[in-house]
Amino acid sequence: MSQHGIHTVDTGFQREHFDACYLIVEQGRGAFVDCGTNHSLPRLLEAIAHAGLTPAQIDWVLVTHIHLDHAGGTGLLLQHLPNAKVVAHPRAAPHLIDPARIIAGATAVYGEEEIARSYGQVQPVPAPRVVVADDGHVVDHNGRPLLCLDTPGHARHHYCVWDARSACWFTGDTFGLSYRELDGPQGPFILPTSSPVQFEPEPLKQSIARMLAYRPQGMYLTHYDRVGTTYAQVEKLAQDLYEQINAMENLGRQADGTPDRHGRLLQALTALYLQRARDAQVPLSDAEVERVLAMDIELNAQGLACWLDRPQR
Template sequence: MQPEHGIIAIDTGFCRPRFDASHLIVEDGRAAFVDVGTNHSVPRLLAALFAQGLPASAVDYVILTHVHLDHAGGAGALLRELPNATLIVHPRGARHMIDPSALVAGASAVYGEEEVRRSYGEPVPVPAERVVQAEDGHVIDLAGRPLLCLDTPGHARHHISIWDARSRAFFPGDTFGLSYREFDTARGAFVLPTTSPVQFEPDALRASIDRMLGYAPQAMYLTHYSRVGDVPRLAEDLKAQIDTMVRLAREHAAAPDRHARLVAALAELYLDRARAHGCTLADATMRELLDIDIELNAQGLEVWLQRGARG
């Protein structure tokens, strides 16, 4: 069975099954990866490529929506295996791919050095001559198939989303939130925003979502996790949650136990919405699946408050 529109979802193996996806786009014997997971993901990505009957030399592009390590950590190691591939990345993220030291330091500050080494491995620098900085409106030509890069800040200032007119879909990285398949119900996919540190900007995130809606996408290929449809409904869900999360952050801004209060409030928000969506998982199971994101979202909201709650 041929993949729809030549798009193959690859589970990168990060954290748990169906948590972190790379997408392989195949067009007329040429290929591109969108987001790549970690160093540990590289064998899975190459296996998916070979399963399509394509050699490593068929990959023309490795496209990063942004440079957070669950999306970009394995880029340098993957490029060592792909002799013809060029790295496509937001101009703000390019230097972090050429010299990942600051990226590793930032992740270590959030997760701890030991956890970064265990989960991500040691990021491999990408030679500068293999890096293309994708300004807003940059078009990638994949064997005649145009892939349009849009600057979509809000989750991170170094974020692009990729519009594929062939499939009428975006590869939005984290700008269009997270949707884990365990929460799917008869009503469709469940989605929540990601405000992980350190560049959450709610106004910019809403604007980026609206900008993508202007293309009337039929689907979003999320990094967490893969294809979702019913895009207008999910967009409204995301924007409503962003507003609520901002309100909660402001309500608890002055509390001495602010972080604990935010964690509890976000957990209640997401579990209530999941139940309303028809999710029948036990509360403890839902909380376990969302714990990492609840913690990171609380941290991101706190960083936003510390910056003065602008945007």
């Protein structure tokens, strides 16, 4: 069931209901926001058919940023969409055209075997099919404007997409992570993502504030699906994110310079998220919450370490 022509597509990355992309249908034309990995391709083609479209009716692939769980499949997808163009942040566009550095960076984090298993062989995007989206760029999606705003904090090559029709943002990773199995009586449980290598606390808070200025009624997250149906709900989630970004910053400073900094960060982040999950009455045991968040805790610890080690900090 789609609202405002927005279809959530589960890319199947890592597990079910972990990684989403979105197909926005407007009067017989389609635009994807993010696209998952090479392995996601069959699901995206299925989503196109399910929406009553053909691959030739997809005009846009808007890539919020170039982390591989969001954009790793862009080049391969384009080979199946004869009329589509890719909309990329100015810092992202060169890496879509030549993905060598992105692959090297991801390999440094995950290792070669994991890259092959999770992402496949990342394909380049032909330069003539890339549109660079400077801050404030508007994509005309068959008469439906999609506004791209520069939103650093998670990554410096990140934009978010404002869809006035639905009064919602497509947030990539800027508005954090919220998995549906963690939903509790108080609504969604949310946490920031600081995954390597460009986490910056102050820009992230500024990016969230910038999105709030539009009084959004909901946020479409990559991880996972829509959160919020009113501005009040979105604002509460933003406050949750602000509190945790501040807490993560403090935990990072406390751990910095200690023996086994990484271990200490893992321990501190786990304790932070478990306490917040209990306070939110998340309907899972501590062990189950840890299982759901294990990969994100590891990546957040690594991302905090990158921030701590950055000279200009």
